[in-house]
Amino acid sequence: MSSVLSLKDSSRELLVEILSTLNPYYTDVTEKWREHVAAEFGFGRRELGALERLSLNTAHSFFSHNDLPGFFENVDYFGMRLAKLQVDTRAVARSLEIYQELCEPYLSGLFGARLKEVIATLDVLKSATFVTVSGAYFDTKTREFATLLRVLDAELASGDIGAMFEKVLEITSANFGASMAAILLRKAEGDGFKLECSLGVEGLVPDDTEFELGQGFCGSLVATGEPDMILDVGSDPRILHDGIKERAKSLWGVPLKSGKNVIGAMVLGFARPYEWLPNERDLMRAIGDRTVMAIERAQMTEELRAREARIAELSAHLLAAQEDERKRISRELHDETGQSLMVIRLYLGMLEAQLTGRTAKGKIRETVSVVDRTIEGIRRIIARLSPLMLQELGLVAAIRKEAKDVAKATGIKVRVAINEDVGRLAPEIEAAIYRVVQESLHNVAKHAQAKSASVQMSRHENSVYLTIEDDGIGMPEKVNTPRSHSFGLAGIKERIASLDGEVRVHSEKGKGTRLEIMVPARLYQEAMSQTA
Incomplete structure (x- = not known):
């Protein structure tokens, strides 16, 4: 600046x-x-x-x-x-x-x-x-925000919990400039805990190291359930391994808490004395909380494999949590980042009025233009995370707006045809249909090489029918197999299954793709009366 x-x-x-x-x-x-x-x-x-x-x-x-x-x-x-x-x-x-x-x-x-x-x-x-x-x-x-989003991406992209731990430690270490990092988890039985994943401590602490509750710095984190920091590692009696004293000057630690229960700890080590600041402590705690959420999600996934009868219920819970997370991030972007940008723009305007030089005023206007573009970009992100139009004007207006945005961004002609008798539906149904349309149009733009697409929706008796079609290259045959790894399509199927709906995919090479969806038409008034 x-x-x-x-x-x-x-x-x-x-x-x-x-x-x-x-x-x-x-x-x-x-x-x-x-x-x-x-x-x-x-x-x-x-x-x-x-x-x-x-x-x-x-x-x-x-x-x-x-x-x-x-x-x-x-x-x-x-x-x-x-x-x-x-x-x-x-x-x-x-x-x-x-x-x-x-x-x-x-x-x-x-x-x-x-x-x-x-x-x-x-x-x-x-x-x-x-x-x-x-x-x-x-x-x-x-x-x-970028760090938390990278952690979130690591959780979603990692194939297993061990790979996720490694990625989280890499992201966290890079963000804070730490030279070593570790995650410890409670053992299934007893009060002890063990080293689950580490970076930068190879040869210093054995991989199978176990600790008792209250033993050492990590044990005290688990015992107290509160974040803690050691500014001078060499003089702290809680450091049990001499190798840690040789390689680290300061340690940061946060407990991993699931509800009221402490299930482990995350620790960072620094090659220089480093006293954390409140925001750094809170960010590390937030990363720990996200890690706990990932652990819980992994445990839920294992339960899903063992108990297929509960798949729909648990998937609905995870999707709801994801929607809440989108709304939370959207609110924080609006309330904090958006407001900060507006303050910057205001002071830039005041500064421009006080300057006399033409060059200086030109630089100010250029900076204001950058701020305006940033504000517009954040508004687009907020709209994608949690579209206000869906909440305020309903599903039809939100779908038309999404189609218009996709057409403007990609050049794909998107036709929307929605019967008037669809009306307002229950919030969870409208949210699911909107996310399906959003994901489908995103997939069309990214993969289909299509020139046009269409979104059709109608209601017949107690069901809503949605069809999304494109004239692109179609999907590979393996995407339609039961073992498909298409995350987008799998997510759509999970959303609709959680509402007791059905999904059918028709696709031929070179002849485009048609996605047919049916969900129960639970009405808005009915949903509101049940929650009142």
């Missing part, structure tokens, strides 16, 4: 003059500022230290060496640190205001008639600083 503040040379010169003139007073101002901010927000040493790195005192140390990019790189770094410390952006903005307000009595005596110009120049610097901090917050939140 350092390029945002493209001030003309005279403005930069004035900033250097202001910051240099204030130099004798920074010690007094900073002391008063720390007292004021600590009293107003209750911040501790780490929060105050990071906020101080955004102040005019810090700016002076960079501007005095004509290092404008260096200052904004510093702001970006400490903006990310503040995000991980979970400091609200409003508190960041207020701390910048307080520092400038404490400087103004000195400025009045130092600059006299030029005070108005001086204040305006400092306001520009303050706005640019906050815009950079907001961008750092957005980047931090984006990385968190």
